[in-house]
Amino acid sequence: MNDRLGLSRRALLHLSAVAAGSVVLAGCSGGDNQTDGGAGPKGGGKPTSRARKGSRVKPLAVPAKLKESPELAKLVQAGKLPKLEERLPKKPYVVPHNWLEPGKYGGAISTVTSASDSGTHAEFMYGHSLLRWLNDGQDIGPGLVESWESNADASEWTLHFREGLKWSDGHPWSTDDIMFWWNDMVLNTQHSEVPPDEARSGKGTVMTMTAPDALTISMKFDAPAPLTADRLAMWVKRGNGPGWMEPKHYLKQWHPKYNKSVGKDWATDKGLFDQKRAWIRNPDCPVMTGWKCKSYSEGRRVVFDRNPYYWCVSPDGAQLPYLDTLNFNVVQNPEVQKLQAVEGKMNFLFGGFTSLFLSDISSLKQAQSKTKLEVLLWDAGDGSGSLVFFNQDYYEPKMRKLIRNAKFRQALSHAYNRAEVQKAVYYNTGELTTGTMSPKAIEFHVxxxxKKVYKSWRDSYIKYDPELAKKILDEIGVVDKDGDGKREMPDGSKLVVRLDYQADTAPEHLHKNNLLKKDWDAIGIDTRLNPVPPDGFGDQWRFGKLMTNTTWETGDGPNCLVYPQWLVPMESSRWAPLQGEFYNQRGGPNEKKQLDVDPYKRTPPRMDAEPGGPVARLWKIYDQTKIEPDELKRHQLVWEMVKIHITDGPYLLGVVANTPYILLVHEDMKNVPARNELAMGGFAAPWIHPTPAVYDPETWFWTNPDQHTI
Structure with missing residues (x-):
């Protein structure tokens, strides 16, 4: 989870390319056919739903008649596999999307990714998730958890799991698998697993978790934890997100608590334990996902085949998945990826895992008659496009003081010709923005x-007005004092603004940076492009050595609080890294240490916020959100934080929000939703809203599966 940092897929994988032109996007959107009701509170507890209409999602009834893949049926007849009703839980999850049609079994997806790590492959599989986001994050539905409830103040949560769940090797699943992860990994200081966000109360303290029986988990917090359900739905568990369960019956043989012959290095990179639990790489490791690893070749190919015990069915009773196999070919070279796409050497592609970008649409469409690959576009849901943010904790005092001057950042924002970048880089897609959290976040639609708060943030410093920018700079003393055409610092010393970026960054960001440099040079700011070796970029940022970051996007959601790092500094990777780290250390063993040491020389580097300043005010409000059980009041607190971004910002200099992500879908593949079939047009950018997993690739099928095999 930590390596994702809440970034959008493009920001993380350096995805995209640049060209000029235009793209016409569909304008309408649909929604999942859900009904009100479902997993409500028990024992008089107050509902804690985060659904936009205040409702929970009612599960669909289990079909009276179930069916399975012909290949599995043969194994049943041969006595090599139990009957279907013995493999499924008592009440399997029925996938509810309204775009689904009955499918056919067989065939394979063959696609490419930029890397062979678990990040891309796990994103196709929601099977380890306790709860599920539906309707582009507007609702939360059941997953492995069949029903759940909390008490009135959301400090106690109870999860009820499906009866009869089984791992992919046929071994019964139980809450022992969660408690094994919790007690023997998370709470075991010898292992690197740490308590995830959903395991902490609003005070930041770790919950007490127990398993009263094989199907029930009890979570007790010392303060309200109102976002627990959201966080149980976010990420893909055992993938980009926290594990939340491990197959105890399989892994205990490499754990010293259960096997005394295991050496002391069991939890290190050299130990077998973590190698064995890596289900993406290890075909022997049991899973709860629709497909399980069949073979893994580092840097070349990963193949998954059907899990005969998968616990989900289609509305007509077909055990999923329909597809026999997922085949991921690793292609790191962007040009080779594009070449394979236009030559039809794949039958599906999600652009979020490759280097395909809007500039490639024309060539992809021209090749469509040959490749049969249709171009679909899903909304990204990001709030910025290629982002620029200054380091509020820059190490040099004079420059830090200027960066923290909101007027300085406001002037530079008004000098930014975003419309030019929108045209040149984003094909006139998306909406111009100062830079915000996701426009799809619930707080901006409730x-x-x-809606008014979002528009105010989006439009706050969006106006392109170089003369206004110059006037503001003049007012704060950033003027050309020596007549060389370049503005100096208020004390007359040289002013240089660096656009820092990782040297291997994508063309999207490079093109934007060049256009931004031109704009800021035009108002007298000496702006310089500064490529930085990728390996050292993160450390330089955390130590305050870099002035800007110019290659990320704000891609979080479906609400502003499940991953609020862009909104409020609380760790060291975003716009106030040392202040964020100071907050991160609160309540920990280092909180009171090294307070007499220079903040930049502390371990880790950290500094307190200025009393009464914007960061201190953001912290105070955010701390209230963490213990506020009333959803509308939490929304109002988010709006208060947004207002600080408006009055004291901008902290995020975006360009356009909600640009599209490309999908290539073979014309013979069905049940892949188009943009107009999705509740909000799609929500493809955030890792915490796992795409395409939220759209259940297990339901996708071939009209002619025999023609689409590996």
């Missing part, structure tokens, strides 16, 4: 006030 009512008219939320």
């Amino acid at each position: 009512n008219e006030e939320g």
Whole structure:
């Protein structure tokens, strides 16, 4: 989870390319056919749903008649596999999307990714998740958990799991598998697993978790934990997100608690334990996902085949998945990826895992008659496009003071010709923005006030007005004092603004940086492009040595609080790294240490916020959100934080929000939703809203599966 940092897929994988032109996007959207009701509170507890209409999602009834893959049926007849009703839980999860049609079994997806790590492959599989986001994050539905409830203040949560769940090797699943992860990994200081966000209360303290029986988990917090359900749905568990369960019956043989012959290095990179639990690489490791690893070749190919015990069915009773196999070919070279796409050497592609970008649409469409690959576009849901943010904790005092001057950042924002970047880089897609959290976040749609707050943030410093920018700079003393055409610092010393970026960054960001440099040079700011070796970029940022970051996007959601790092500094990777680290250390063993040491020389580097300043005010409000059980009040607190971004910002200099992500879908493949079939047009950018897993690739099928095999 930690390596994702909440970034969008493009920001993380350096995805995209640059060209000029235009793309016409579909404008309408649909929604999942859900009904109100479902897993409500028990024992008089107050509902804690985060659904936009205040409802939970009612599960569909289990079909009266179930069916399975012909290949599995043969194994049953041969006595090599139990009957279907013995492999499925008592009440399997029925996938509810309204775009689904009955499918056919067989065939394979053959696609490419930029890397062979678990990040891309796990994103196709939601099977380890306790709860599931539906309707582009507007609702939360059941997953492995069949029902759940909390008490009135959301400090106690109870999860009820499906009866009869089984791992892919046929061994019964139980809450022992969760408690094994919790007690023997998370709470075991010898292992690197740490308590995830959903395991902490609003005070930041770790919950107490118990398993009263094989199907029930009890979570007790010392303060309200109102976002627990959201966080149980976010990420893909045992993938980009925290594990939440491990197959105890399989892994205990490499754990010293259960096998005394295991050496002391069991939890290190040299130990077998973590190698064995890596289900993406290890075909022997049991899973709860629709497909399980069949073979893994580092840097070349990963193949998954059907899990005969998968616990999900289609609305007509077909055990999923329909597809026999997923085949991921690793192609790191962007040009080779594009070449394979236009030559039809794949039958599906999600652009979020490759270097395909809007500039490639024309060539992809021209090749469509040959490749049969249709171009679909899903909304990204990001709030910025290629982002620029200054380091509020820059090490040099004079420059840090200027960066923290909101007028300086406001002037540079008004000098930014975003419309030019939108045209040149994003084909006139998306909406111009100052830079915000996701425009799809629930806080900005819950009512008219939320919509107004979002628009105010989006438009706050969006106006392209170089003369206004110059006037503001003049007012704060950033003027050309020596007549060389370049503005100096207020004390007359040289002013240089660096656009720092990783040297291997994508063309999207490079093109934007060049256009931004031109704009800021035009108002007298000496702006310089500064490529930085990728290996050292993160450390330089955390130590305050870099002035800007110019290659990320704000890709979080479906609400502003499940991953609020862009909104409020609380760790060291974003716009106030040392202040964020100071917050991160609160309540920990280092909180009171080294307070007499220079903040930049502390371990880790950290500094307190200025009393009464914007960061201190953001922290105070955010701390209230963590213990506020009333959803509308939490929304209102988010709006208060947004207002600080408006009055004291901008902290995020975006360009366009909600640009599209490309999908290539073979014309013979069905049940892949188009943009107009999705509740909000798609939500493809955030890792915490796992795409395409949320759209259940297990339901996708071939009209002619015999023609689409590996």
